[in-house]
Amino acid sequence: MxxxxxxxxxxxxxxxxxxxxxxxxxxxxxxxxEPVIERPWNPAQIRVTTSTFSLRNILDQIDEEALELAPDFQRGQVWKANQKSLLVESLLLNIPLPAFYFAEDRDGAFHVVDGLQRLSTLYEFVRGRGFPLKGLEYLHDVEGLRFPDLAVQWQRRINNTQLVINVIDPTTPPDVMYDIFKRINTGGTPLxxxxxxxxxxxxxxxxxxxxxxxxxxxxxxxxxxxxxxxxxxxxxxxxxxxxxxxxxxxxxxxxxxxxxxxxxxxxxxxxxxxxxxxxxxxxxxxxxxxxxxxxxxxxxxxxxxxxxxxxxxxxxxxxxxxxxxxxxxxxxxxxxxxxxxxxxxxxxxxxxxxxxxxxxxxxxxxxxxxxxxxxxxxxxxxxxx
Structure with missing residues (x-):
């Protein structure tokens, strides 16, 4: 700040x-x-669709490079270990996560607009280097475990977690998309x-x-x-x-x-x-x-x-x-x-x-x-x- x-x-x-x-x-x-766009927004210019995907499906899209996690983003990886672990614990407890926002470009690729830190953390835990869970509030039996160490039912629960995804259509004008990005940008420190x-x-x-x-x-x-x-x-x-x-x-x-x-x-x-x-x-x-x-x-x-x-x-x-x-x-x-x-x-x-x-x-x-x-x-x- x-x-x-x-x-x-x-x-x-x-x-x-x-x-x-x-x-x-x-x-x-x-x-x-301040950016200048048509105000009020013309509703025909704002196209956002909502879908639900499993976490496994989203992680597959990242591996297939259909969804980009904004590489080389310095501040995107500054969550502390206990913050990351508490996010994973939320999935294990079946606590719904806030909706994610993706932007689709004209080439059909998707970029994470809101939820970059959450998605990066989950990718790191399940598919990346991984990290041991620590500082959990409820599930002390899995304290210190990494994803491969979890029981199969826990792994399945994480992979099957349903995520609500709002996708901003590529026909949305860039300046309007930028303003939408600023409005829905959440987290402890806005981008x-x-x-x-x-x-x-x-x-x-x-x-x-x-x-x-x-x-x-x-x-x-x-x-x-x-x-x-x-x-x-x-x-x-x-x-x-x-x-x-x-x-x-x-x-x-x-x-x-x-x-x-x-x-x-x-x-x-x-x-x-x-x-x-x-x-x-x-x-x-x-x-x-x-x-x-x-x-x-x-x-x-x-x-x-x-x-x-x-x-x-x-x-x-x-x-x-x-x-x-x-x-x-x-x-x-x-x-x-x-x-x-x-x-x-x-x-x-x-x-x-x-x-x-x-x-x-x-x-x-x-x-x-x-x-x-x-x-x-x-x-x-x-x-x-």
Whole structure:
């Protein structure tokens, strides 16, 4: 969850998840950050069917890759051992589980929308590595046992458990589907926007973002942000991809960050609209931007660093998006001789330009503020020319 208690300098609030600082500044996207869809929803656009399947059938679909559990999802596996065991005990006690939501794509594949942690836990226990049951409240006779160790009748009860599945039809518009996802997203800690996009996306875009954030240049530029617990590393890479592929003008036409990033995700997932050569060029530009950012700003890259302040602030996503795109247009041997002038220009702006500070702090999705911070970064990058 987000906390307002972790401060890292003036006008900087660091996001906190489960009591730990995340290294990312809290972002106030403002009302412009909310997706815009037809309201009220047109009922004809919302198609959700309900069916009942046995757990065995669902696990078979996972094995057959007809149902995807959003691989490479960092936060999806953080339940404690006793939480997992209590879920299994619920099945053994014939306690019905809450309904699951799946999204069907146009290729006929299914993605888990709601219930990812529960389904991942059950798959792990029955078909995966397994884990010993511990901390049970009622069935103490099976304490310490794994699935293969259970009596046949217990195994049969688990496999025959009936699950209620709501399936969102692929004809549902993506923006409506995204909003449905946000509404029915349950659990102790709701998924954030990038985690939702990850679950809705296809392997192609996930692999592209994984490569970008697992590069040495990204790790150096962000002081090791790779595999961020809330997937903020993937969101930052996606922001670069969105503005690099679609351009600032495209955002000005539809100034809603969540929609913009969802459209970019769909573009990356479509090899016809975004062929491999285009992706390769984008990743090369991203690598260059990360090298340039580290060379110019050092450990303060993508962080607020006004004149008079030497503390290391958390990474600011608005700064990342604008400076990464700006620096991608330059060669390292051009920037290196001018890096002190560029740094001084950027730090003076952070100390004196209130409009600029606002553009990277509050209502960051507002089109005027997005435009202003891009213009400012472009101007500061020319310092010393």
């Amino acid at each position: 987000t906390s307002q208690g972790a401060h890292a300098g003036p006008d900087v609030v660091e996001d906190v998840f489960e009591g730990l600082a995340t290294g990312i500044e809290v972002e106030d996207a403002g009302t412009a950050g 954030n926007a990038q985690e939702i996009r990850h679950c809705m996306s296809k392997p192609r875009s996930r692999e592209i973002l994984r490569r970008m954030t697992h590069s040495n240049t990204f790790a150096l530029a962000t002081n090791g942000l790779t595999d961020h617990i809330r997937m903020n590393d993937r969101e930052m890479a996606l922001r670069f991809a969105a503005f690099w592929l679609l351009g600032l003008d495209a955002y000005m036409e539809l100034p809603v960050m969540e929609n913009f990033l969802m459209h970019a995700t769909q573009l990356l997932d479509d090899p016809e609209r975004c062929p491999d050569a285009r992706v390769e060029a984008m990743e090369k530009a991203f690598t260059g931007a990360m090298e340039n950012a580290r060379e110019v700003f050092g450990e303060h890259a993508f962080r607020k660093w006004p004149m008079g302040s030497e503390g290391l602030s958390p990474i600011n996503r608005a700064l990342f998006e604008t400076w990464s795109i700006t620096l991608a247009a330059y060669q390292l041997d051009d920037l290196s001789p001018r890096k002190h002038e560029i740094v001084n220009a950027a730090r003076r702006r952070m100390a004196r330009d209130i409009e600029y500070l606002n553009s990277v702090t509050s209502s960051t999705s507002d089109r005027r503020r997005v435009s202003y911070r891009f213009e400012a970064a472009a101007e500061d990058a020319r310092a010393g020319l």
